[in-house]
Amino acid sequence: MPKKSDYMISRRGFVGGVVGLVGTVISAVVGLPVIGYVVSPALKKGAEEEWITLGPVSALEPGIPAPFTFSQMKEVGWRRARISQTVYAVTDGSGNVTVFSDACTHLSCKVHWEEGRGAFICPCHDGLFDTEGKVVSGPPPKPLYSFQTQIENDQLMILVEG
Amino acid sequence: MATRTAKVIDWLDDRAGLLSVWNSVFDRKVPKVNWWYTLGSATLFVAMMQAATGVFLSIYYIPTPEEAYSSIDYIMNDVAFGWLVRGIHHWGATLMVILVFLHMLRVFYYGAYKYPREVTWLTGVVLFLVTMGLGFTGYLLPWNQRSYWATAVGSSILGTVPIVGDFLLRVMRGGDDLTILTLSRFYGVHIWFLPASLFGLMGVHLYLVIRNGISYVPRRDE
Ligand code: HEM
Ligand code: FES
Numbered sequence: 240m241p242k243k244s245d246y247m248i249s250r251r252g253f254v255g256g257v258v259g260l261v262g263t264v265i266s267a268v269v270g271l272p273v274i275g276y277v278v279s280p281a282l283k284k285g286a287e288e289e290w291i292t293l294g295p296v297s298a299l300e301p302g303i304p305a306p307f308t309f310s311q312m313k314e315v316g317w318r319r320a321r322i323s324q325t326v327y328a329v330t331d332g333s334g335n336v337t338v339f340s341d342a343c344t345h346l347s348c349k350v351h352w353e354e355g356r357g358a359f360i361c362p363c364h365d366g367l368f369d370t371e372g373k374v375v376s377g378p379p380p381k382p383l384y385s386f387q388t389q390i391e392n393d394q395l396m397i398l399v400e401g
Numbered sequence: 402m403a404t405r406t407a408k409v410i411d412w413l414d415d416r417a418g419l420l421s422v423w424n425s426v427f428d429r430k431v432p433k434v435n436w437w438y439t440l441g442s443a444t445l446f447v448a449m450m451q452a453a454t455g456v457f458l459s460i461y462y463i464p465t466p467e468e469a470y471s472s473i474d475y476i477m478n479d480v481a482f483g484w485l486v487r488g489i490h491h492w493g494a495t496l497m498v499i500l501v502f503l504h505m506l507r508v509f510y511y512g513a514y515k516y517p518r519e520v521t522w523l524t525g526v527v528l529f530l531v532t533m534g535l536g537f538t539g540y541l542l543p544w545n546q547r548s549y550w551a552t553a554v555g556s557s558i559l560g561t562v563p564i565v566g567d568f569l570l571r572v573m574r575g576g577d578d579l580t581i582l583t584l585s586r587f588y589g590v591h592i593w594f595l596p597a598s599l600f601g602l603m604g605v606h607l608y609l610v611i612r613n614g615i616s617y618v619p620r621r622d623e
Contacts (some may be wrong), residue, residue, distance in 0.1 A: 275476075277586075278572050280574040280582050281568065281571035281575065281576065282477065283572075283576065285577065314579070315576065315578075315580040315582060316576075316581060316582045320580065320581075326527050345557075346553070346557035346558060347553050348550060348553065349558040350556060363550065363554055392506040
């Protein structure tokens with residue numbers, strides 16, 4: 240016949256188990272929702288893409304990127320904020336227009352067109368891009384991002400995230 | 402003849418038993434060591450300075466894109482000794498990184514991380530990372546051009562992690578861009594999460610240092 244102590248848990252063991260269980264439940268009830276609490280702004284989907292009108296294509300000089308700045312109202316947490324952005328439009332003279340984002344593909348500093356050196360220059364780690372957005376030198380791993388474009392009555396438009 | 406102070410201490414010790422704690426912290430045996438051994442304590446004191454000045458900064462500083470820069474401007478130019486409180490916190494941050502690093506080098510070159518001090522070393526590694534984290538999150542708070550772009554670049558580095566990088570980047574920024582959400586979460590991490598971890602871990606670190614004793618300076622033939 241088995242002894243009582245073989246199948247019964249001790250008083251100490253029981254209390255220990257209960258404390259452990261209650262502790263786990265409390266940690267899970269608080270801890271798991273907190274993960275969602277911290278991560279939630281990262282999971283929020285942006286608004287629909289929209290077409291933004293930049294200006295007349297005829298004003299562009301072939302081979303010389305021209306800056307255009309526009310702003311969008313974006314939802315940021317509990318408020319709506321005006322966020323502006325600069326892009327560069329360049330035409331090759333035979334009707335092809337490319338519009339580049341000014342975000343460096345290395346670590347997201349802003350590039351600017353420098354006439355003297357004939358290149359887009361990133362001030363952060365000296366990334367250089369040519370008029371086709373290709374990397375000339377420096378650490379950037381990819382060419383500049385170029386937007387989808389559309390021209391209507393000489394007006395240049397690009398498709399951007401909402 | 403028991404002086405009045407000694408009587409008060411006796412009375413207190415009888416009820417709180419603090420004397421044995423005091424003795425094991427300040428009256429323990431140490432080998433004959435050199436100045437390099439003071440780097441840990443130096444780090445500790447700078448950490449306490451950072452905590453004190455940081456708490457005082459928080460009574461004027463406001464973590465929003467509109468107010469951050471101006472509130473610091475106010476601390477620097479209008480609040481009495483604001484320049485001092487901020488100056489200590491600002492330079493102390495750099496000093497602390499340097500001291501932690503030198504302390505770590507000292508421990509490394511003397512081989513003081515070996516048995517039985519491996520756990521001390523491990524808590525030290527986390528203390529080092531927490532210190533770097535404090536530097537990184539604190540840098541954004543003035544919300545000037547330099548801090549903005551440093552954080553843009555720094556957080557983009559997280560974005561280069563394979564597969565989950567983009568997600569981690571968005572969690573760190575609280576969205577795609579650097580916004581008020583980024584500033585407020587960096588503030589929360591800078592004044593609560595990291596200091597709480599720092600002081601908790603420093604307690605464990607120092608407990609281990611005292612429990613295992615300080616290592617002696619290794620000899621040439623060792
Ligand atoms: C906030 C950061 C830190 C503080 C406040 C701190 C504090 C201290 C203090 C006061 C000591 C005793 C005196 C000394 O040896 O200098 C010590 C010892 C020690 N620390 Fe740190 N420390 C920190 C970071 C680190 C780091 C980053 C490491 C290594 C990764 C580390 C590893 C050790 C080890 C192994 C010892 C024992 C050394 C021995 O017994 O000879 N600590 N620490
Ligand atoms: S961010 Fe442009 S070169 Fe590094």
